[in-house]
Amino acid sequence: MIDWLYTLPEPVLLYLPAAVLVLLLVYLPRLIQRVPWFAPSDAHTDFVMRTQGTLFTMTSVLLVFTLIQADINFREADSLVSAEATRIDQLDRLLTRYGDEAAHAVRPLLRTYALSIPQDEWPKMLKGRGSDATSRAFTQISRRILAMQPETTRQTLIMGEMLKSLDSVAEARAHRLNLIGLGLPGLYWEVVLFALAMLVGVSCMVQQTVFRSVVLAAQAAAIGAFVGFVFIMDQPFKGDTGISPSPFIDTVARMERRTE
Numbered sequence: 001m002i003d004w005l006y007t008l009p010e011p012v013l014l015y016l017p018a019a020v021l022v023l024l025l026v027y028l029p030r031l032i033q034r035v036p037w038f039a040p041s042d043a044h045t046d047f048v049m050r051t052q053g054t055l056f057t058m059t060s061v062l063l064v065f066t067l068i069q070a071d072i073n074f075r076e077a078d079s080l081v082s083a084e085a086t087r088i089d090q091l092d093r094l095l096t097r098y099g100d101e102a103a104h105a106v107r108p109l110l111r112t113y114a115l116s117i118p119q120d121e122w123p124k125m126l127k128g129r130g131s132d133a134t135s136r137a138f139t140q141i142s143r144r145i146l147a148m149q150p151e152t153t154r155q156t157l158i159m160g161e162m163l164k165s166l167d168s169v170a171e172a173r174a175h176r177l178n179l180i181g182l183g184l185p186g187l188y189w190e191v192v193l194f195a196l197a198m199l200v201g202v203s204c205m206v207q208q209t210v211f212r213s214v215v216l217a218a219q220a221a222a223i224g225a226f227v228g229f230v231f232i233m234d235q236p237f238k239g240d241t242g243i244s245p246s247p248f249i250d251t252v253a254r255m256e257r258r259t260e
Helices: 003-007 010-032 042-098 101-125 132-147 153-178 186-203 210-234 246-257
Strands: none
Touching: 010 186, 010 210, 042 101, 042 153, 042 186, 042 210, 042 246, 101 132, 101 153, 101 246, 132 153, 186 210
């Protein structure tokens, strides 16, 4: 996918493919129908219209399938971000309950780590990489927690849960970074473009009338808008409706209010 397209407003991404397909169906027949083999006739038009209807149905089904897959990818990434923020919040609760100065000293570091995700790592993540500052912040937290020595049975139990929570935070971040390039495989888009090319090509062989041109243009506009919608949904972390780092900001707010 072309990343710079996601910098455009989403209405543009939605209606641009529709406009392109409509223009192709308006002007391309004038070129194709000059070729003797593709000259329209009443006999050919009936057959072409039936074929065009089949291609339209197949293309629509293909786009529905790609949209479902894109929606699954989006929900998976959104759930992962929320789960990661929840695990950070859980670790902060365990540090609060530990009841030790060493544990309380780790909490500001954990807040710094949580804030570094939306402020520093998120913009870099959209460019395909993680943040070294965020990695260093987590390393400090890990070293401080591993250096803590529980003195009571209660602290020992909490320490066990804390270590599990620390590992889950690290795993969640690694998983999120692995999903940076999450999207439909390029093969999906190759098949979609091929299906659109066949649909446009066959539609151009129909004997042109004003009524048929209007109907085919409306059909192309619907397909084009569908393609734009799938494209918007394809990259979960990009675009105006992409997943935001707000769960981490909300988690930091809860951490700052937590006293015990």
